[in-house]
Amino acid sequence: MSPKVLVSYPSKVIPRPGVSRRSSYQVAASLWASFRYAWAGVQYAFTTQRNFRIHTLVGAIAITLGSTLQLTLAELAIIVVTTALVMAMELMNTALESVVDLTIDTHYHELAKVAKDCAAGAVFICAMVALVVAALLLVPPVLKLFLALMP
Numbered sequence: 001m002s003p004k005v006l007v008s009y010p011s012k013v014i015p016r017p018g019v020s021r022r023s024s025y026q027v028a029a030s031l032w033a034s035f036r037y038a039w040a041g042v043q044y045a046f047t048t049q050r051n052f053r054i055h056t057l058v059g060a061i062a063i064t065l066g067s068t069l070q071l072t073l074a075e076l077a078i079i080v081v082t083t084a085l086v087m088a089m090e091l092m093n094t095a096l097e098s099v100v101d102l103t104i105d106t107h108y109h110e111l112a113k114v115a116k117d118c119a120a121g122a123v124f125i126c127a128m129v130a131l132v133v134a135a136l137l138l139v140p141p142v143l144k145l146f147l148a149l150m151p
Protein backbone atom coordinates (compact mmCIF):
# COMPACT_ATOMS: atom_id res chain seq x y z
CA MET A 1 0.00 0.00 0.00
CA SER A 2 1.39 3.41 -0.94
CA PRO A 3 1.93 5.89 1.91
CA LYS A 4 -0.72 8.58 2.39
CA VAL A 5 0.51 11.89 1.02
CA LEU A 6 -0.93 15.09 2.47
CA VAL A 7 -1.91 17.46 -0.32
CA SER A 8 -3.25 20.16 2.01
CA TYR A 9 -2.42 21.33 5.53
CA PRO A 10 -4.53 20.13 8.46
CA SER A 11 -6.92 22.89 9.49
CA LYS A 12 -5.31 23.20 12.96
CA VAL A 13 -2.12 24.71 11.46
CA ILE A 14 -3.98 27.20 9.23
CA PRO A 15 -4.94 30.32 11.19
CA ARG A 16 -8.41 31.74 10.56
CA PRO A 17 -8.39 35.23 9.02
CA GLY A 18 -7.53 37.78 11.70
CA VAL A 19 -6.27 35.11 14.11
CA SER A 20 -2.57 34.86 15.03
CA ARG A 21 -0.45 31.84 14.08
CA ARG A 22 -0.83 29.37 16.92
CA SER A 23 2.67 27.96 17.10
CA SER A 24 4.55 31.25 17.42
CA TYR A 25 5.55 32.76 20.80
CA GLN A 26 4.43 36.12 19.44
CA VAL A 27 3.55 37.69 16.10
CA ALA A 28 4.20 41.23 14.91
CA ALA A 29 1.30 43.40 16.03
CA SER A 30 1.59 45.81 13.10
CA LEU A 31 3.40 46.42 9.84
CA TRP A 32 5.70 48.86 11.64
CA ALA A 33 6.53 46.19 14.24
CA SER A 34 7.36 43.77 11.37
CA PHE A 35 9.83 46.31 9.96
CA ARG A 36 11.43 46.76 13.40
CA TYR A 37 11.89 42.98 13.83
CA ALA A 38 13.33 42.73 10.32
CA TRP A 39 15.77 45.57 11.04
CA ALA A 40 16.73 43.87 14.32
CA GLY A 41 17.64 40.78 12.24
CA VAL A 42 19.84 42.85 9.93
CA GLN A 43 21.52 44.47 12.97
CA TYR A 44 22.04 41.05 14.57
CA ALA A 45 23.70 39.70 11.42
CA PHE A 46 25.87 42.82 11.07
CA THR A 47 27.00 42.64 14.70
CA THR A 48 27.63 38.90 14.90
CA GLN A 49 28.50 37.72 11.37
CA ARG A 50 31.92 38.71 10.01
CA ASN A 51 30.94 37.55 6.51
CA PHE A 52 27.86 39.79 6.51
CA ARG A 53 30.04 42.80 7.37
CA ILE A 54 32.46 41.89 4.56
CA HIS A 55 29.61 41.53 2.02
CA THR A 56 28.17 44.89 3.12
CA LEU A 57 31.53 46.63 2.85
CA VAL A 58 32.42 45.11 -0.55
CA GLY A 59 28.94 45.96 -1.87
CA ALA A 60 29.20 49.56 -0.62
CA ILE A 61 32.63 49.93 -2.26
CA ALA A 62 31.35 48.53 -5.58
CA ILE A 63 28.29 50.84 -5.57
CA THR A 64 30.39 53.91 -4.65
CA LEU A 65 32.98 53.06 -7.32
CA GLY A 66 30.21 52.50 -9.86
CA SER A 67 28.65 55.90 -9.15
CA THR A 68 32.05 57.63 -9.22
CA LEU A 69 32.83 56.04 -12.59
CA GLN A 70 29.40 57.16 -13.81
CA LEU A 71 28.09 53.74 -14.76
CA THR A 72 24.63 53.82 -16.34
CA LEU A 73 21.64 53.52 -14.02
CA ALA A 74 20.98 50.00 -15.34
CA GLU A 75 24.57 48.93 -14.56
CA LEU A 76 24.37 50.46 -11.07
CA ALA A 77 21.05 48.69 -10.50
CA ILE A 78 22.66 45.35 -11.40
CA ILE A 79 25.43 45.93 -8.82
CA VAL A 80 22.85 46.94 -6.19
CA VAL A 81 20.73 43.84 -6.90
CA THR A 82 23.68 41.42 -6.75
CA THR A 83 24.91 43.06 -3.52
CA ALA A 84 21.44 42.77 -1.97
CA LEU A 85 21.20 39.15 -3.11
CA VAL A 86 24.45 38.23 -1.32
CA MET A 87 23.39 40.07 1.85
CA ALA A 88 19.97 38.41 1.81
CA MET A 89 21.59 34.99 1.30
CA GLU A 90 23.88 35.63 4.28
CA LEU A 91 20.84 36.53 6.39
CA MET A 92 19.11 33.29 5.33
CA ASN A 93 22.33 31.40 6.13
CA THR A 94 22.39 32.95 9.60
CA ALA A 95 18.70 32.09 10.09
CA LEU A 96 19.29 28.48 9.05
CA GLU A 97 22.34 28.15 11.30
CA SER A 98 20.29 29.40 14.22
CA VAL A 99 17.47 26.92 13.53
CA VAL A 100 19.94 24.04 13.19
CA ASP A 101 21.69 25.03 16.44
CA LEU A 102 18.31 25.42 18.15
CA THR A 103 17.37 21.92 17.03
CA ILE A 104 20.58 20.03 17.70
CA ASP A 105 22.53 22.34 20.03
CA THR A 106 26.21 21.35 20.16
CA HIS A 107 25.68 17.74 19.01
CA TYR A 108 27.06 16.45 15.73
CA HIS A 109 24.65 15.31 13.02
CA GLU A 110 25.34 14.56 9.35
CA LEU A 111 22.13 16.34 8.30
CA ALA A 112 23.04 19.43 10.33
CA LYS A 113 26.33 19.43 8.42
CA VAL A 114 24.50 19.08 5.07
CA ALA A 115 22.12 21.93 5.95
CA LYS A 116 24.88 24.31 7.06
CA ASP A 117 27.27 23.40 4.24
CA CYS A 118 24.57 23.85 1.58
CA ALA A 119 23.45 27.20 3.02
CA ALA A 120 27.09 28.35 3.08
CA GLY A 121 27.45 27.06 -0.51
CA ALA A 122 24.46 29.17 -1.61
CA VAL A 123 26.12 32.28 -0.15
CA PHE A 124 29.42 31.36 -1.79
CA ILE A 125 27.87 30.97 -5.26
CA CYS A 126 26.00 34.29 -4.99
CA ALA A 127 29.13 36.06 -3.72
CA MET A 128 31.22 34.71 -6.62
CA VAL A 129 28.58 35.75 -9.18
CA ALA A 130 28.37 39.22 -7.58
CA LEU A 131 32.17 39.56 -7.81
CA VAL A 132 32.21 38.53 -11.48
CA VAL A 133 29.35 40.92 -12.30
CA ALA A 134 31.07 43.79 -10.46
CA ALA A 135 34.36 43.03 -12.24
CA LEU A 136 32.66 42.94 -15.66
CA LEU A 137 31.04 46.31 -15.04
CA LEU A 138 33.83 48.09 -13.14
CA VAL A 139 37.09 46.90 -14.70
CA PRO A 140 36.56 48.38 -18.22
CA PRO A 141 35.89 51.96 -16.99
CA VAL A 142 38.75 51.70 -14.46
CA LEU A 143 41.12 50.61 -17.28
CA LYS A 144 39.81 53.39 -19.50
CA LEU A 145 40.51 55.91 -16.74
CA PHE A 146 44.05 54.59 -16.26
CA LEU A 147 44.74 54.72 -20.01
CA ALA A 148 43.38 58.27 -20.17
CA LEU A 149 45.66 59.33 -17.30
CA MET A 150 48.77 57.73 -18.83
CA PRO A 151 51.06 60.20 -20.58
Ligand SMILES: Nc1ncnc2c1ncn2[C@@H]1O[C@H](COP(=O)(O)OP(=O)(O)OP(=O)(O)O)[C@@H](O)[C@H]1O
Pocket residue numbers: 049051093097104105106107108109110112113116117120
Ligand atom coordinates in the same frame (compact mmCIF):
# COMPACT_ATOMS: atom_id res chain seq x y z
N1 LIG B 1 25.78 20.33 14.54
C1 LIG B 1 26.65 20.10 13.55
N2 LIG B 1 26.77 18.86 13.03
C2 LIG B 1 27.63 18.61 12.01
N3 LIG B 1 28.43 19.53 11.46
C3 LIG B 1 28.35 20.81 11.91
C4 LIG B 1 27.46 21.15 12.99
N4 LIG B 1 27.61 22.47 13.23
C5 LIG B 1 28.52 22.92 12.38
N5 LIG B 1 28.97 21.93 11.58
C6 LIG B 1 30.00 22.04 10.52
O1 LIG B 1 30.82 23.14 10.82
C7 LIG B 1 30.73 24.11 9.75
C8 LIG B 1 30.81 25.48 10.35
O2 LIG B 1 29.69 25.68 11.18
P1 LIG B 1 29.11 27.10 11.47
O3 LIG B 1 27.96 26.97 12.40
O4 LIG B 1 30.22 28.01 11.88
O5 LIG B 1 28.58 27.52 10.01
P2 LIG B 1 29.22 28.50 8.94
O6 LIG B 1 28.26 28.52 7.78
O7 LIG B 1 30.62 28.18 8.61
O8 LIG B 1 29.17 29.85 9.75
P3 LIG B 1 29.43 31.31 9.20
O9 LIG B 1 28.48 31.51 8.06
O10 LIG B 1 29.11 32.13 10.40
O11 LIG B 1 30.87 31.35 8.79
C9 LIG B 1 29.43 23.80 9.02
O12 LIG B 1 29.46 24.24 7.67
C10 LIG B 1 29.37 22.28 9.16
O13 LIG B 1 30.20 21.65 8.15
